[in-house]
Amino acid sequence: MKTLYWKDNHLFIRDQTKLPAEVTYFECETYQDVIHTIKTLMVRGAPAIGVAAAFGMALAELAGEDLEKVAEEIKAARPTAVNLFWAVDRVLDAKSKGKSALDEALLMFDEDIQTNKTLGKYGAQVVEDGDTILTHCNAGALACVDYGTALGVIRAAVEEGKNISVVCDETRPVCQGARLSVFEMQEEGIPVKLIVDSAAGRLMQEGKIDKVIVGADRVARGGAANKIGSLMVALAAKRFNVPFYVAAPKSTFDEGISIYDVEIEERDPDEVLYFGDCRVAPEGTEVENPAFDIIPSDLITGIITEDGILDPI
């Protein structure tokens, strides 16, 4: 089961807001539907929203829309992951060279899986038999078309015959760790434990974590942007000498800017105030809800890409 697929000139997106309780696909008939799925986190994860955006361009092409204008609308869906901008620009570039948006999107769909498998093989080189690996959020198959980046590295290590255990941070507020990463590891039969985000330091202090591997929404000069909480995990890893890897395809790299100039999305307070339908805090509670962290380069051991393991830029 893929995160998204193209069929009968529509894009089908696995609705991640309902996982793991329900497995359903949302049918996008228009590029506006695609924007809706990105904004509401039905599809999330930097590589996946890149490919979804490319198919959004394909839907706009089929509808005879002005692709330059549509490109700007799609790019405005979420601000932090650079893959969204990269994908839309790549489709525009392909169009300018006479290719169809749909052909380019389909190519990117195939490339995503291949990229992750290559990245996974490189990453598996740093994973040792018997390792317990902590991950934060979901940089898995569900964050990509398939296979995953951080979880792709774990899959590749397991495919090589290594015994790996995984610890997933639950990843408040949206709980991609508890809902998605745990689910993916269970489906693979890889031993997995769930912890609250704030327990990661304790487990590292106790020597229970051998490596940390997370994804990224952007890699730029000075570090990487990734899900809120990644910074505190990286600080704990540094303190307790646990190698901290970022797994990200080159499409996540944005070498032209400083990581501190990346716009960090501030999301709806209700994500924090509610948990499913359960209200947590009193009425009238003010919330600050930044969706991403900036991880400075000195906390990153290496960046696992499809071109090998690179130093932070």
Next chain:
Amino acid sequence: MKTLYWKDNHLFIRDQTKLPAEVTYFECETYQDVIHTIKTLMVRGAPAIGVAAAFGMALAELAGEDLEKVAEEIKAARPTAVNLFWAVDRVLDAKSKGKSALDEALLMFDEDIQTNKTLGKYGAQVVEDGDTILTHCNAGALACVDYGTALGVIRAAVEEGKNISVVCDETRPVCQGARLSVFEMQEEGIPVKLIVDSAAGRLMQEGKIDKVIVGADRVARGGAANKIGSLMVALAAKRFNVPFYVAAPKSTFDEGISIYDVEIEERDPDEVLYFGDCRVAPEGTEVENPAFDIIPSDLITGIITEDGILDPI
């Protein structure tokens, strides 16, 4: 409204598992009732469970129980906060000197409030007008008989006329920050914002936090034990040069042992798997749920006590 009070030879405990939605008091008629309220977190916070335990001894005394035996049972309710052991031993000692358990419990009840007010005044000396203070979990009135330790410092600073804003970590899994600390600050009219635990690092990186003040369940050689998540907050504070204070009465000190020898309570996986009635993770998910962190001394700027601000031991 106090966290607990003694009336008609029964102990009434404000049920914190239902806050902020419902304000109800649980009536303890026996010492076993008191143990139940401590185990289920109806009453929590090191100073509060100490005083509750003392009243548990008073209930046992009134029932003609063997107090030495009851002392052991009460001490087994929770393992990490030393105040529980301290309070029970103090009542036994008072008994051996001919005092009644009830008189000693009533004295400890009064002392708790006075201790916190003195501690608060010392702590207020390090708080500056305009400060934004981050706190984790609830070291407030609800963690004590009244007034609070970490939140007592904030109350004292506000009473001195300083303008203070507070940021509360939600404090998964039980959400004492979202449910209790936010509630207390709102009741006092002190500006307060709620964040997920993992966002504390980001706010410090952005320069939005001037000080961190948390409570403690035990202070011992080499550091302090406090709610899970405190370690990662302390690491972020160190990185971004934010002073990190522990506010704790001397009854929390256990100078005879190393902090690394303190038993860290492992609590029910369901605290992590559910949020109210909402299930978070898939069926069959394994959980590790340590309730406390150990904060090494080098991360602690000072320990605010009723005897002044002390260096970590």
